[in-house]
Amino acid sequence: MYIFKQKKDLQDFLETARQKGSTIGFVPTMGALHQGHLSLIHEARQHTSLVVCSIFVNPTQFNDPSDFEKYPITIEKDIELLTGAGTDVLFLPSVPEMYPEGLSAPAPHYDFGELESVLEGAHRPGHFQGVGRVVHKLLDIVQPHKLFMGQKDLQQCLVVKHLLKLIHSPAEMIICPTLREADGLAMSSRNVRLSPVERTNAAALYKALSYIRDHIRAGQPLPDVLTAARLQLQSSKFEADYLDLIAVKDGNAITYPQSSAEASGPMYAVVAAKMQGSPVRLIDNMQI
Numbered sequence: 001m002y003i004f005k006q007k008k009d010l011q012d013f014l015e016t017a018r019q020k021g022s023t024i025g026f027v028p029t030m031g032a033l034h035q036g037h038l039s040l041i042h043e044a045r046q047h048t049s050l051v052v053c054s055i056f057v058n059p060t061q062f063n064d065p066s067d068f069e070k071y072p073i074t075i076e077k078d079i080e081l082l083t084g085a086g087t088d089v090l091f092l093p094s095v096p097e098m099y100p101e102g103l104s105a106p107a108p109h110y111d112f113g114e115l116e117s118v119l120e121g122a123h124r125p126g127h128f129q130g131v132g133r134v135v136h137k138l139l140d141i142v143q144p145h146k147l148f149m150g151q152k153d154l155q156q157c158l159v160v161k162h163l164l165k166l167i168h169s170p171a172e173m174i175i176c177p178t179l180r181e182a183d184g185l186a187m188s189s190r191n192v193r194l195s196p197v198e199r200t201n202a203a204a205l206y207k208a209l210s211y212i213r214d215h216i217r218a219g220q221p222l223p224d225v226l227t228a229a230r231l232q233l234q235s236s237k238f239e240a241d242y243l244d245l246i247a248v249k250d251g252n253a254i255t256y257p258q259s260s261a262e263a264s265g266p267m268y269a270v271v272a273a274k275m276q277g278s279p280v281r282l283i284d285n286m287q288i
Contacts, residue, residue, distance in 0.1 A: 001083045003090045007098075007141045010091050014052070014142065022050040026144035026171070028135065031055040032072040032189035033081050036179040040148045041085040043176050052142055053082055054091040059103060061130030070279070072192050091142070098137055107133050110166055112159050118254050119270060120155045120283070123241045128159045135160055139169055147171045152178040152186045154268060154285045155254075162252045178284070180206065186284045193280045202282060204236035205271055208243060209286040212269040216245070216288055222259055233273060240273040241281075245288070 004010040014024060025048030027040045033055075044051045055078055062068035075092070082090055095103070110132040115121060121128055139147070147164075149157050157175050164171060179187045184206030185199075194202060208229045215225045222245055230243050247255045247263040257263040267288040274281050 001079075001087050001090055003079070003092055005092050005094065005097065007091075007093060010052075010089070011141060013089070014050075017050050023048040023146070024142065024144045025051045025146045025148060026138075026142045027051065027053045027148045028138050029053060029055055030057045030071065030189065031078050032074050032192065033078045034179075034187045034189065034191075036150055036152065036187035038081060038085045039179050040150060040176055041082065041087055043174065044146065044148045045086055047174065048144075048146055050088045051086070052089040052091060052144065053087050054093070054138055054142070056091075056093055056098060056134065056138075058098075058130060058134040059095060060099075060107070060133050061127050063124045063126050066279075067281075070193065072189055091138075098134065108136070110136075110163060112162055113252065114254060115155065115159050115162060115252055119242055119244070119246070120272065123272065128156070131156060131159060132163050135163060136167055139164075139167070139171060144171050147173045149173065149175055150178060151175050151287075152188065152284060154270065158248065158252050158254075184210070186282075188282065190280050190282060194278070198275050198278055198280070201236060201275060204233060204238060205273065205282060205284050207236075208233050209269045209271060209284060212245060213286055213288050216260065216267075222257065229269075233271075237276045238273040239276055240271060243269075243271045243273070245269055 025044030027044055029037050041051060057071050059068055110129060112128055116128045161173050164173060183203040185202050212225055212229050226245060233240050233243060245267060247257050247265045247267050249255060249264040255264055268285045269288060270285040272281060272283045
């Protein structure tokens with residue numbers, strides 16, 4: 001596996017590969033890798049001939065400075081995992097390399113519409129502008145044929161898909177299924193910050209989403225199902241920012257149907273929550 005820390009060196013390498021006919025698959029990450037990330041690498045291997053992964057903890061997408069400071073850094077282990085997964089190239093830039101203009105310099109504004117004002121957007125102001133800013137930079141550097149991201153970050157996937165249209169990127173986005181632990185908890189870099197008791201209790205998120213899926217498919221009224229699922233989370237000592245049912249229309253518009261008949265696109269149960277007394281915020285979703 002080749003490791004590049006300067007974007008110019010990476011661009012020169014990738015341009016040579018393109019001239020030789022390589023198709024480039026790109027998996028952007030913030031490190032602290034787990035099997036969910038590696039599943040994206042494996043998927044990229046199936047669809048492209050050269051797989052590039054980036055590890056960059058992007059400061060502009062953290063609206064909580066303490067969350068940025070506590071984000072797990074496991075570079076040596078990450079390199080070992082990526083090598084074992086057959087990754088061809090790792091891009092490992094510094095903050096000055098990605099933001100030579102400085103973090104406080106004027107930044108482009110991306111019109112993500114209502115995607116930026118609901119769910120994660122409502123609870124993390126500025127988050128998706130930071131995501132857009134860094135993904136735009138990474139796409140300009142890597143210029144992949146295909147981009148691979150995980151469904152666990154559903155709203156982020158929708159934002160990035162919209163970004164591709166805004167910047168007229170030819171890259172094709174492939175959203176890959178969420179990988180889960182044996183008890184259903186979605187794999188996440190943040191899971192390592194959970195105490196043993198919190199980790200055991202975290203399975204309540206999966207149970208709440210499964211409850212919503214199963215009871216809606218059984219034809220029960222949506223408001224009743226959501227109310228019961230929210231009570232389940234509360235009884236498991238979770239404080240939810242949201243636990244909702246959404247429909248995704250045209251890939252980038254989110255609605256809140258009151259019945260299955262109202263849904264204008266695929267429906268998902270979505271959740272973001274913390275356990276009482278825990279600083280670790282977990283998100284998840286499940287297609288209905």
